[in-house]
Amino acid sequence: MSTLEVSPAEPRFSEPGRAVVNDFSIQVATVNGSGSQTANTVLMRSIFQMGVPVSGKNMFPSNIAGLPTWFTIRASKHGYIGRKKEIDFLVAMNPETAREDVMKLDSGAAVVYDEPLKLNELRSDLHFYPVPFDKLVAPACPEAKLRKLVRNMIYDGIVAWLLSIDMEEIRKALVKQFGKRKAKAAELNWGAAQAGYDYAAKTFTKSDPYQVRRMNENAGKIIIEGNAACALGAMFAGVTVVTWYPITPSSSLVETLIGYLKRFRIDKETGRATFAVVQAEDELASIGMALGAGWAGARSMTSTAGPGISLMSEFVGLGYYAEVPTVIFDVQRVGPSTGLPTRTMQGDILSTALLSHGDTQHPMFFPCSPEECFTLSVEAFDFAEQFQTPVFVMTDLDLGMNNWMSDPFPYPDRPLDRGKVLSAEDLEKLGGFARYKDVDGDGVGYRTLPATNHPAAAYFTRGSGHNERAQYTEREDDYIHNMDRLAHKFETMRKHVPAPVIQYREDAEIGFIAAGTSHYAVGESCDQLRGEYETPASYFRLRAYPFNAELTEFIRRHERVYVVDQNRDAQLLALMRLEMRPEEIAKLRSIRYYGGLPLDARTITDEVIRQEGR
Amino acid sequence: MSTITTPAPKKVNRLGFEVLNYKGAKTTLCAGCGHNAISERVIECFYEMGVEPWKVGKFSGIGCSSKSPAYFLNMSHGFNAVHGRMPSIATGAIMANRNMLGLGVTGDGDTASIGIGQFMHLVRRNLPMIYIIEDNGVYGLTKGQFSATADLGSKLKTGVINDLPPFDCCALALRWGATFVARSFSGDKKQLQALLKTAIAHNGLSVIDVVSPCVTFNDHEGSTKSYNYMKEHEAMLHELDFVPSYEEISVEIADGEVRDVELHDGSHLRIRKLHRDYDPTSRLGALAALENAEKNHEVLTGVLYVNTEKPNFLEMLHLAEEPLVTLPEARVRPPKEVLDEIMEELR
Numbered sequence: 001m002s003t004l005e006v007s008p009a010e011p012r013f014s015e016p017g018r019a020v021v022n023d024f025s026i027q028v029a030t031v032n033g034s035g036s037q038t039a040n041t042v043l044m045r046s047i048f049q050m051g052v053p054v055s056g057k058n059m060f061p062s063n064i065a066g067l068p069t070w071f072t073i074r075a076s077k078h079g080y081i082g083r084k085k086e087i088d089f090l091v092a093m094n095p096e097t098a099r100e101d102v103m104k105l106d107s108g109a110a111v112v113y114d115e116p117l118k119l120n121e122l123r124s125d126l127h128f129y130p131v132p133f134d135k136l137v138a139p140a141c142p143e144a145k146l147r148k149l150v151r152n153m154i155y156d157g158i159v160a161w162l163l164s165i166d167m168e169e170i171r172k173a174l175v176k177q178f179g180k181r182k183a184k185a186a187e188l189n190w191g192a193a194q195a196g197y198d199y200a201a202k203t204f205t206k207s208d209p210y211q212v213r214r215m216n217e218n219a220g221k222i223i224i225e226g227n228a229a230c231a232l233g234a235m236f237a238g239v240t241v242v243t244w245y246p247i248t249p250s251s252s253l254v255e256t257l258i259g260y261l262k263r264f265r266i267d268k269e270t271g272r273a274t275f276a277v278v279q280a281e282d283e284l285a286s287i288g289m290a291l292g293a294g295w296a297g298a299r300s301m302t303s304t305a306g307p308g309i310s311l312m313s314e315f316v317g318l319g320y321y322a323e324v325p326t327v328i329f330d331v332q333r334v335g336p337s338t339g340l341p342t343r344t345m346q347g348d349i350l351s352t353a354l355l356s357h358g359d360t361q362h363p364m365f366f367p368c369s370p371e372e373c374f375t376l377s378v379e380a381f382d383f384a385e386q387f388q389t390p391v392f393v394m395t396d397l398d399l400g401m402n403n404w405m406s407d408p409f410p411y412p413d414r415p416l417d418r419g420k421v422l423s424a425e426d427l428e429k430l431g432g433f434a435r436y437k438d439v440d441g442d443g444v445g446y447r448t449l450p451a452t453n454h455p456a457a458a459y460f461t462r463g464s465g466h467n468e469r470a471q472y473t474e475r476e477d478d479y480i481h482n483m484d485r486l487a488h489k490f491e492t493m494r495k496h497v498p499a500p501v502i503q504y505r506e507d508a509e510i511g512f513i514a515a516g517t518s519h520y521a522v523g524e525s526c527d528q529l530r531g532e533y534e535t536p537a538s539y540f541r542l543r544a545y546p547f548n549a550e551l552t553e554f555i556r557r558h559e560r561v562y563v564v565d566q567n568r569d570a571q572l573l574a575l576m577r578l579e580m581r582p583e584e585i586a587k588l589r590s591i592r593y594y595g596g597l598p599l600d601a602r603t604i605t606d607e608v609i610r611q612e613g614r
Numbered sequence: 615m616s617t618i619t620t621p622a623p624k625k626v627n628r629l630g631f632e633v634l635n636y637k638g639a640k641t642t643l644c645a646g647c648g649h650n651a652i653s654e655r656v657i658e659c660f661y662e663m664g665v666e667p668w669k670v671g672k673f674s675g676i677g678c679s680s681k682s683p684a685y686f687l688n689m690s691h692g693f694n695a696v697h698g699r700m701p702s703i704a705t706g707a708i709m710a711n712r713n714m715l716g717l718g719v720t721g722d723g724d725t726a727s728i729g730i731g732q733f734m735h736l737v738r739r740n741l742p743m744i745y746i747i748e749d750n751g752v753y754g755l756t757k758g759q760f761s762a763t764a765d766l767g768s769k770l771k772t773g774v775i776n777d778l779p780p781f782d783c784c785a786l787a788l789r790w791g792a793t794f795v796a797r798s799f800s801g802d803k804k805q806l807q808a809l810l811k812t813a814i815a816h817n818g819l820s821v822i823d824v825v826s827p828c829v830t831f832n833d834h835e836g837s838t839k840s841y842n843y844m845k846e847h848e849a850m851l852h853e854l855d856f857v858p859s860y861e862e863i864s865v866e867i868a869d870g871e872v873r874d875v876e877l878h879d880g881s882h883l884r885i886r887k888l889h890r891d892y893d894p895t896s897r898l899g900a901l902a903a904l905e906n907a908e909k910n911h912e913v914l915t916g917v918l919y920v921n922t923e924k925p926n927f928l929e930m931l932h933l934a935e936e937p938l939v940t941l942p943e944a945r946v947r948p949p950k951e952v953l954d955e956i957m958e959e960l961r
Contacts, residue, residue, distance in 0.1 A: 222960035236953065238946035240938040241710050260956070264948045272934045274945050276709040280702070281735040288695065288702025288732070295693060295703070296671070297939035298710035299946070314696050322693075408957040411950040416943050449939060450671045450691035450707065451714050455635075457668055460684055462694040472639075472684065 020209040022052045022077035024088035026159065029101050030152065031094050033065025038177055038189065039152040040071040041403065045173035046156075046165050047075050048223060048405060051215040055081035055520075056403045057598055062248065062342045068097045075212060078527075081405060082520030083598040089163070089210050091155050092119060093133075102126070110208035112158055127208035131158055131199065140195040141188060150192040157196025162204065163212045167197055222370075222406050226399035229370035230329055231257035232409065233377025234301055235264065238416050239327075241293035241300040242277040243286040245308060248341045249397040250331035253303045283308035287315040287328070291390075294319075294326040295461060297421070297449035299381050303329040306348045307336050309355065316390050317356025320486070321464045323436070323445070325384035325419070327377070329393045331400040334596050343596030344397035346516060350571035352392050353545055358464060359483060361490050364392040364545040365498060368519040370406040373399065376498055376543070378412050385419035387444060387493055396566070398517045398598040420446045424454040435459040435470040436482060443489030490546055497544035502554060504538045510608070511538035511554060514564035515572060517598065522564055524601035525608070533609060537562075545575065555584045562608055568594040628664035628860070636661040638685040648800030648826030649682050649748045655803065656686045656717070656746075659810040663858060671707050671714045675700040675729060678755050679721035679748035679826075687717075698729030701736035704743055705927075711937040712928050715814070716743030722763035723753050726781045730762065733783070737819060738791045739927040744813040744820045745792075747783055748800075750828040751839040758831035769836030783823045785904050788897055788919040793818035793926070795900070795919040799844050800826040805915060808854035808883075812917070815858070815881035818926045825913060849907060851894075851916030853886040875920055885917060894920050 026043070030036035037058075044056040055074050061067035074084045086106050092098040092113040102111060102119050110127040113119045120128040137151045160170055170193050178186035230253050234242070242261075244254040258277055265274045276293075280286035286302045293300035304312065309330055319326060332348050334340035355362055363383065365376040377393055384391040420440075422433055427448070433456070436445045445468075448457040459470040467478040503526075514522045519541055529535040540554045555561050563573040570590040577585055591607045593599050624632055636657045641650050660667065667689035674680035676697035683692045695703040700718055708716045725733045725747050736745065751764035760768075763783065764776045788795040794816045796809045806824065813820035825844055827833045833840040838847075859880035875883040875894070885894065893899050900919040907914035934941065 220961070222957055224960050232953075232956065236947055238943060240941065240946060241706060243706065264952050265946070267934055267945070270934065271932075273932050274934050274938065274941055276931050276933060276938065278705070278709070278931075281731060284699060285702040285705075285732055285735065288699045289706035289709070292693070292703035292706025292708075293710040293938075294706070296707040296710035296714065298706075300706065300710070315699065318696055408960075409953060411953050412947070416947065448691075449711075451669055451711050451937070453666075453668055455668070455689050458689050458691045460672075460692040460694070 018209045019211050020088070021211050021213045022075050022215060024075060024210045025084040025086065026073040026089040026091065027087040027101070028071045028073075028091040028155070029094045029097050030069050030071070031096075032060055032063060032067055032069040034152060035149040036069065036071065036093070036152045039156050040073070042153075042170060042173040042177055043156050043159060044073045044403065045176065045223065046160070046169035047073065047212055048218055049169040049172060050166060050212055051218045052077065052212055053079045053081060053217050054405060057083055057398065058402060059597060060342050062338070062340070068094050077215060079217065080520065080524045080601070082524055083600045085600040085602045089159075089208070091159065092117065093152065093155065108208075110162070110210060112155060112162070129158065129162065129200070129204055131155070131196070136195045136199055137192065140192045146188060150189050153189040153192035154196035157193040157198070158200045160193070161197050161200035162206055162208070163210055165212050167193070218405065220408060222408055223403050224370045224406055225252065225401055225403055226367070226370050226373045226395050227253035227331065227401060228256045229373035229406070229409070230377045230393060230395065230400075231260060233374040234327070234381070235260050236374075236412055237299060237378045237381035239299045239301050239381065240275050241290065241298040242275065243280050243289040243300070243302045245280050245283045245286050245304065247283075247305045247308050249333050249401045250303045250305050250308075250329060252401065253329055253331060283311040284315065287312040290326040290328070291315060291319050291324045294384070295322070295324045295450070299385070301327040301329065301381075303331070305331050305333050309348050309352055310336075313356045316362065317358060317360050318463055319390040320356065320360045320362065321358070322461045323388040323447070324390070324461075325388050326390050327380045327384050327393060328390055329395070332394060332396040340596045342397070344517070344566070344598055345594065345596065346396055346518070346566040346571065349394065349567070350569070350574050352394065353575050361546070362390055362392055363387070363493055363497060364394050366394050366515040366543055367399070368516050368541065369399075370404050371409055372543070374409040379498060382417040383496070386417055386496070387489060388419060388447060389489075394516065396517055402598075420444060422446050422448050422452075424452050424457065427452070427454040427456045432456045434468045436466060436485070437468040438485050438488070442492045443485050444492070494546045494548045497546060497548065500543055500548070500550055501541040502539070502550065504557070505536040508536040508538045509559040510535065510612070511540060511558040511561045512564060513540045513542060513551070513554070513561055513572070515542040518564045518566060521599040521601045521604050525604040528601055528605040529608060532605070533614060535612070537608075542572075547576065547579070551576070552580070552584060555580070555587055558587065560589055561587050562589045562591050562611075564599070564604060565590065565592045566594065566599055568592060627661050629666060631661065631667075633657065633661045635689060636667060636687055638683070638688045641682070641685040643678055643681065644830050646829040647678070648750065648824070648828070649679055650685070651800040651803070652746065652748055652806070652824055652826060653682050653686045655806045655810055659807055659814065660687060663811055663814050665715060665814060669713060669715050671704070671716050673700045673704040673707070673716060673718040675720050675724035676755075677721040677724045677753070678828075679719055680724055682748070683717075683719050698724055698727070699732050700724070701729070701732040705736065705739065705741055708741060708743060709928065709931065709933070709938065711939050712933060713937050716741070718743055718745045720745070720747055721761070722747060722749045722751055722783075723761040726762040726783055730781065734786065734790060737787050737821070740791050740793055740819045740924060742818055742926040742928060744810070744822070747821070747823045748826040749783070749823050749839065750826050750832050751780070751837070752828050752832040754828050754831055765838040768838045771831055771834055782904060782908070783821065784918050785901060787821040788900050791819070792821045792919075793921040793924050794820035794917070796821070796917045797823045797825070797913070797915045799848055799913070799915055800824050801841065801844065802848075802915065805850070805854055808856045809917070811856040811858065812877065812881070812883045815877040815879050817878035818921070818924060844913060847911055847913050849912040849914050850888055851892050851903070851914055851918070852888050854916060855884040855886070857882040857884060875922065877922060883917065883920065894918065
């Protein structure tokens with residue numbers, strides 16, 4: 001790869017005092033299937049490499065090619081990596097949405113656009129940079145067939161010049177993206193980026209204030225999607241049976257896992273797999289297989305999204321009653337069938353907590369970051385076996401499919417906890433066992449695994465109608481006794497679920513309760529409320545269901561508590577209502593967002609201020 | 615008068631177990647139910663074959679048939695799954711522990727109605743397990759509705775006529791991937807024994823469809839799955855004998871009369887032909903025979919198809935030799951260096 005003559009990044013302003021450094025958002029509007037993903041990832045990565053905290057969010061349609069897609073990159077010296085509602089810098093490549101995209105901008109924003117679109121005629125309060133993409137791509141890419149693929153790379157060069165992004169970082173990001181094996185593709189893209197940079201340098205006078213300047217905030221950090229982080233968690237939890245059915249936005253979780261398992265879990269001596277992965281015929285089968293494997297003693301998992309959760313409902317209930325461990329990843333998204341399967345939502349909180357028929361309750365973990373996707377996934381496998389029950393790891397499309405900056409993951413610091421399993425030797429000593437007897441007072445019985453070489457090992461697994469010895473019964477007292485023990489087991493879980501992360505502000509009258517990806521918007525909103533409205537707010541970040549006593553304590557210590565939900569029906573709040581006392585419920589307020597985009601801080605701040613009557 | 619009797623020496627199998635060790639809880643099915651006869655055959659065959667009971671995983675769905683795993687092999691783990699979805703539970707369990715001998719017992723509603731999807735995918739995967747369909751063409755536990763194997767024109771006790779054609783589970787199984795497919799009648803003790811023993815030795819999916827009359831809802835005139843109908847319409851393909859691998863082969867095989875199929879573990883399935891040209895290794899021949907039998911209102915019983923060459927699902931997965939459930943932490947959790955390497959790639 002040839003090196004470009006790169007001048008050290010220097011600000012290009014007529015009025016340096018106006019500069020907005022490392023605190024703005026870029027939106028790239030393209031058509032999906034046009035190869036923009038490479039250009040966007042490289043752009044994001046190059047800012048990351050300059051040590052500036054950055055996040056990238058892809059808003060894409062349920063479609064393979066031809067529909068509008070937006071990629072938003074946010075650079076934030078403050079480390080805010082939630083979505084920013086306002087767009088400061090637009091790259092308008094899609095003729096279909098360009099007009100609307102431009103009309104939505106706040107005054108003072110910058111627009112790079114494809115020259116023939118003539119967007120500069122729409123408004124006079126924006127900074128316009130027209131680029132003749134078709135003219136530039138031809139010399140940069142002599143092969144006409146490939147031009148479509150590298151055309152988008154030109155805007156990386158343009159944006160690099162306008163925002164003072166070091167071209168050397170673009171080059172590094174390209175190498176990272178394509179690896180050594182696709183050197184030719186990297187070279188071609190590099191040529192296009194250079195052409196853009198040169199054109200901008202030669203043509204434009206920078207008039208907008210936005211600029212990237214090197215920081216040192218990202219040392220040691222990685223960039224990863226939440227789905228990949230969950231996959232790694234599963235592998236380092238020692239998963240052995242993985243079943244799945246493809247569904248957006250969870251497919252890449254298992255696909256990534258397959259890649260890692262093939263690299264790191266094939267026995268070197270024998271060439272054989274220490275895992276089984278099955279793409280099942282549907283979610284009914286994938287949960288069945290995961291439960292069958294968990295029953296047999298494997299660390300098993302399946303991964304899905306809302307519609308799959310609905311299909312799994314009956315089996316999950318059986319898993320609850322028969323007390324079979326497995327881990328279910330739910331990468332939440334918007335609603336059923338067609339609609340917005342590629343948009344994010346915390347849509348399954350309430351239905352998953354109580355999934356199935358009869359009285360059922362299921363533990364859920366809520367990671368908010370890739371690092372927690374990793375650590376809580378590892379923990380979920382232990383938890384499932386400790387408590388012999390299906391455990392849900394609840395992420396969402398925003399966390400699962402977007403690229404996130406993250407600290408590197410810590411290697412698990414304790415051995416696998418396989419729960420209460422009796423071996424043949426144990427049985428020999430005990431002389432027998434009662435599968436569903438609460439021997440230890442924690443509600444969790446001892447189990448044996450099928451094929452345990454002992455005449456007393458076997459027991460029969462069935463739904464709700466069993467006594468302590470796993471024998472069939474329809475007796476009222478047996479049923480009640482078993483249900484009470486299951487309830488007691490759920491109570492025990494409260495002390496063992498991942499602890500919440502709580503920030504008390506001593507002078508705060510109000511508090512937030514939120515889970516998962518709401519974290520970024522809530523954290524930023526706390527700063528906005530304090531900075532702009534002198535309203536301090538405490539923050540309770542829930543990491544698991546069942547709730548524990550600290551939640552009640554948090555509510556007790558505040559006058560008003562805002563529960564943040566990324567769904568219409570305030571599902572998290574509803575779940576709290578089920579077990580809170582009236583005086584606690586009276587303090588709860590709801591903040592809901594359900595538009596399908598990642599939640600932003602401004603939406604929360606505005607709503608709090610409205611409800612506070614300010 | 616007092617007599618001193620020496621107790622007769624207890625009859626035991628090669629593991630030293632009595633037949634008693636292979637029994638289950640007392641059946642709660644109706645007296646005379648064909649399913650009870652099948653349970654008896656399971657007990658006998660697993661006893662006679664000397665199968666270690668704790669190696670067996672019993673699987674079932676929902677229905678009268680699916681209750682029966684509680685009535686045999688008390689020393690085996692069992693899993694009564696949800697309706698129509700036993701195959702997925704069995705698939706997960708057997709992948710997790712490849713040493714498990716899977717024995718599924720299901721019914722015609724559980725397999726051919728609600729469970730047709732999972733059944734077909736089980737067949738497609740050729741998962742090594744025994745899959746017995748206790749087929750009476752009727753829902754017993756919900757008191758007498760038609761299932762998808764009820765014959766066209768057959769009549770319920772209430773007089774309702776079935777106006778949809780049946781699925782033939784054997785035809786489906788042998789066409790789409792099962793490697794041992796047989797049909798039998800719960801009243802045919804000798805044939806069912808030979809089939810079950812072969813299935814125990816077979817290293818792939820064995821589907822045995824056993825016509826098992828429901829004495830309460832479907833054993834009347836007009837039913838095509840009644841004892842009387844079966845007595846009049848059963849057409850045996852051949853007489854069967856099964857020689858386990860641990861018994862010496864002593865009988866000469868008469869060419870043209872007897873066909874001998876060697877199974878993976880060295881056992882032999884010996885087929886004495888009634889139908890001269892029947893070749894159980896031909897899928898096309900099997901389908902034709904089933905088609906002809908249907909035309910002649912016959913119920914063809916015996917080994918319809920056997921294939922000892924095709925790899926089973928576990929072989930296709932290229933799993934470790936040891937059961938996945940027994941792998942120690944060191945083999946399932948990669949070391950810290952691996953995590954470090956991955957983190958470095960993501961920087």
